[in-house]
Amino acid sequence: MLYMVIEYFNAGAAVDIYRRARDDGRQLPPGLEYVDSWVDLDYFRCFQLMRTDDRALFEVWIAAWSDLGHFEIIPVRTSAEAAQHIADKL
Template structure:
């Protein structure tokens, strides 16, 4: 299953987030796959697509970053798949 992960950098402190990333990596447990990410121009948020079959793994990952990032995690499907599912 794919998830849109919206990271809100606490105090818009992207430098702290990227410093930890450089030092420790993504800190994701096995079973989560990173697909892609985009960062807003104001360095306040990051949008990531992740794949995972067990949402508790995402919770473990969030716990590693909760001091620097507030998360929104939304299960998503590709628009093409949704269109096919809703076709007459």
Template sequence: MKKYMVVENFKPGLMEENYEVYNAKGRQFPDGLYYLNSWVNTEKNICFQLMESNDESLFYVWFKKWEQFVDFELYPID
């Protein structure tokens, strides 16, 4: 399984609304995309998530569900 770092930059003023949806619906990952750990810096409105998958395209399916709240960056970890 390949590991990835996902960097989430919350759009201005939308961090709280993002967490309302998260609390109601969860992370909404497609099958085959796995969360390992995360770290949030509320001062900078940014979240780092360590994740893994055998299919990188699943990240883009997941990103679509949250794009109204977050700008994503995806980094494969070797």
């Protein structure tokens, strides 16, 4: 399953976030896959697309980063999957 993760950086934490990511990696537990990400121009939020079959793995990952921000985890589907899922209602 795909998830859109919105990471809200604590004020002034962007440098610490990027330093930790450089030094320690993403710190993802096995079974939680990073797909891609986008960061807003003010370093306030990072939008990350991730994949896992076990939503509980997010708790492990968030624990490694919760001192630098907070997270919103949203289950999503691709546009192609959405179109197929709703096709019988069109």
